[in-house]
Amino acid sequence: MIIVALFAMVFSAQAYGEHPGVEFYGSYVWGHEVNIFQPCGIDAEFWVLADPPVLEELRQYHDEHTEELYQEIYIRFMGSRVYDEVDGFAADYDGLIEVYEILRMSTEFPDECP
Template identity: 35%
Template sequence: MKISTSFTLMPLFLALTGCQISTTQPSNNRNTTLAEISMHKGIYISGHEVSSYQPCEEALTYWVTATPASDTLNQLSIRLSESRNAPYQPIYIESEIHPVDRNSHPAFIDGFAADYDAVIEITNVTVQLTDIPSHCQQAKRTH
């Protein structure tokens, strides 16, 4: 019984292509997407009809969906707004951020989230500061 060479190499090919490991490291290039990096530094703002995140030194602004981490940030924002007697107080955070498909919920298409560059969820907040560090200022939106 003769076995063809292509038939014997097929399992090896499938094993190698199924186990590729990416060694690409995120760069400081502005074209880097949220999906390519896990830890982010930026400014979170919460208030009446607002739940947003803006990465440090970038003009993009993201709508933040409700998660346990963002619920905790909302409570901090409320306390901060009450103590400063002013709404929409920024909070500097370092956290994991994950993109959310806009088509997964109607509010992302026709609600408040529709006015933002993308929709994200915030998880695993490792740093939260009520004073914004000088290295993380809000960039002006160009549109």
């Protein structure tokens, strides 16, 4: 059910760079033992995976543009769900999502993502 809902919000399914992926949008939260994405309109949270430069870009933007711990930012990115078994902090969430390329980050959320 979550998988169907998650992909219902996809704008496009296309090859993007080296990775096939789809466009996701929603909130991202970074902090101590927290690295999560929640798609707009879906009551599920996913642990974020990414190559080190992409994670650094997310974390740096988050640190520079938020004033409170665990404050949400809006992100749009090309990525995909990961269906590996999880452990550690990621096991507390609804699954894994991998970010290939960040398309947009903002502290303001658009109307499509209340």
